[in-house]
Amino acid sequence: MSNLVNIRSYPAEAIEMQAVSKVFYNQRTHTEFSVLKDINLTIQPGEFFILLGPSGCGKSTLLNMIAGFTKVSGGQIKLGDTVITTHGAERAMMFQSAEMALFPWLTVEENVAFGLKIQGLPKAAQQQIAQEYIDLVGLGGHEQKLPSELSGGMRQRVQLARVLANNPSVLLMDEPFAALDAMTRRAMQRELVRICQQAGKTVIFVTHDIQEALLLGQRIGILSVGPDSYFINVYDIPMTYPRDMTSAEFNQWYRDIEANFQEFEG
Amino acid sequence: MKKICNLLLQYGVITWILVLGIWEALSILSDPEIFPGPVATVQGALEVIDDGSLFYFIGVSLSRVLTGWILGSLIGVPLGVLMGRIRILRLLVEPFLHFIRFIPALAFITLFLLWFGIGEVAKIVLITYATLFIVILNTMTGAMSLSEDMLRSVRSMGASESQILRYVVFPAIIPYIFTGLRLAMGASFMAIIGAEMVAANEGIGFLIWNSRLYFKTDWIFVGLFSLGLMGFFTDRILSFLGHRFLWKYGV
Numbered sequence: 001m002s003n004l005v006n007i008r009s010y011p012a013e014a015i016e017m018q019a020v021s022k023v024f025y026n027q028r029t030h031t032e033f034s035v036l037k038d039i040n041l042t043i044q045p046g047e048f049f050i051l052l053g054p055s056g057c058g059k060s061t062l063l064n065m066i067a068g069f070t071k072v073s074g075g076q077i078k079l080g081d082t083v084i085t086t087h088g089a090e091r092a093m094m095f096q097s098a099e100m101a102l103f104p105w106l107t108v109e110e111n112v113a114f115g116l117k118i119q120g121l122p123k124a125a126q127q128q129i130a131q132e133y134i135d136l137v138g139l140g141g142h143e144q145k146l147p148s149e150l151s152g153g154m155r156q157r158v159q160l161a162r163v164l165a166n167n168p169s170v171l172l173m174d175e176p177f178a179a180l181d182a183m184t185r186r187a188m189q190r191e192l193v194r195i196c197q198q199a200g201k202t203v204i205f206v207t208h209d210i211q212e213a214l215l216l217g218q219r220i221g222i223l224s225v226g227p228d229s230y231f232i233n234v235y236d237i238p239m240t241y242p243r244d245m246t247s248a249e250f251n252q253w254y255r256d257i258e259a260n261f262q263e264f265e266g
Numbered sequence: 267m268k269k270i271c272n273l274l275l276q277y278g279v280i281t282w283i284l285v286l287g288i289w290e291a292l293s294i295l296s297d298p299e300i301f302p303g304p305v306a307t308v309q310g311a312l313e314v315i316d317d318g319s320l321f322y323f324i325g326v327s328l329s330r331v332l333t334g335w336i337l338g339s340l341i342g343v344p345l346g347v348l349m350g351r352i353r354i355l356r357l358l359v360e361p362f363l364h365f366i367r368f369i370p371a372l373a374f375i376t377l378f379l380l381w382f383g384i385g386e387v388a389k390i391v392l393i394t395y396a397t398l399f400i401v402i403l404n405t406m407t408g409a410m411s412l413s414e415d416m417l418r419s420v421r422s423m424g425a426s427e428s429q430i431l432r433y434v435v436f437p438a439i440i441p442y443i444f445t446g447l448r449l450a451m452g453a454s455f456m457a458i459i460g461a462e463m464v465a466a467n468e469g470i471g472f473l474i475w476n477s478r479l480y481f482k483t484d485w486i487f488v489g490l491f492s493l494g495l496m497g498f499f500t501d502r503i504l505s506f507l508g509h510r511f512l513w514k515y516g517v
Binding site: 089093115 | 420425437515516
């Protein structure tokens with residue numbers, strides 16, 4: 001996209017999880033709790049991957065380990081040839097709550113330009129790139145508003161624009177649309193598909209909503225109920241975008257995945 | 267009519283008419299010599315305004331309060347931020363902080379006079395002390411309350427710790443700092459009056475304390491009123507400035 005100015009960019013690299021496990025220590029009961037066990041998975045560059053599973057199965061934990069915010073207890077996660085030990089600007093995290101993640105004292109434009117300011121880009125370049133992504137997420141005309149003056153869906157768009165403006169190669173999304181109303185959620189899902197097809201990023205998207213998973217994902221990894229969660233199944237979803245959730249194919253997938261869940265919940 | 271009553275109530279006019287009325291009544295019912303009413307107090311006020319001492323004393327007390335308060339805030343805010351963000355530092359300092367903050371500034375007057383002399387320094391140190399812990403605690407609370415999502419999202423944009431401090435932590439805790447500053451202003455007024463009563467020959471505290479020698483209870487009331495007004499107006503000004511310039515930050 002922005003080739004006019006010198007924005008930082010990162011090579012598209014595969015994410016490889018090798019025998020990853022995570023154990024939490026409960027300080028109150030002095031017991032260990034194994035959240036994830038023996039996770040092996042490779043996510044290809046440019047892939048839209050869904051982490052699907054019930055609450056408490058360790059989806060967010062896995063996402064946070066890929067982001068580098070949480071340490072692995074065993075195994076390793078690699079980005080290309082590098083083992084992930086800490087966070088990095090090539091892996092951008094998008095959170096469920098835009099209220100928590102955005103800066104309430106900055107305007108939409110300043111919020112979106114924040115990562116660019118951190119990089120030390122000249123003011124004009126910051127504005128130009130921010131504008132591009134504000135337009136991309138459909139917030140043109142709202143540049144000078146504060147987050148408190150926007151609706152929940154618009155705030156989430158700001159967060160998306162801010163993340164994209166920083167030009168990461170990997171987007172880590174932790175149930176970003178879960179707090180939105182159904183209508184806004186649909187619109188955001190369509191937008192995300194459109195944007196990701198344009199921008200060619202690797203996306204790892206956490207959700208517990210099968211329908212959302214099927215609307216968005218090229219591959220869907222289903223995690224079992226914890227403790228010791230593992231991938232029950234990783235589905236390739238060959239349907240083309242944009243996906244029609246009323247189609248027979250979509251519903252067949254829905255039934256298959258739902259059945260897969262019930263089988264394991266027993 | 268109803269609208270006017272509402273406005274009068276809103277701006278405290280009715281409250282004050284009531285206060286002054288009850289005050290005057292109580293004064294008449296008791297001994298006006300030891301409990302002067304509003305009328306006597308205004309007469310007393312005219313005396314100290316005429317000889318120029320009232321406004322001079324107000325100026326003296328205010329400048330002491332402001333100097334000490336600004337100094338205390340300049341030290342307290344950075345310390346509070348660091349303590350909120352650096353766990354080791356917090357663990358190290360907090361036990362002592364929660365001990366010393368219960369020792370009121372006034373309890374230190376004698377020592378401060380010994381250490382810093384009877385001049386202005388002792389009083390300003392006292393105000394600084396009164397301000398410091400309130401500002402530190404409020405700032406620290408703010409710095410600890412930052413949402414983890416916000417910090418993570420800026421870290422994942424590649425921000426360094428010093429950039430996070432400057433662009434995220436500091437602006438995010440401005441409401442906490444501001445509350446600390448306002449509370450500290452109140453504490454400063456309390457401290458300065460004590461100090462001026464014990465060791466000063468000018469200032470509102472001195473006026474109140476000195477008036478006992480002449481049995482001028484009306485001057486004491488003038489002093490009390492001046493204090494209330496000084497506190498009220500500095501707080502109003504602070505609050506106005508906060509809303510005017512810091513509203514974006516949630517003040």
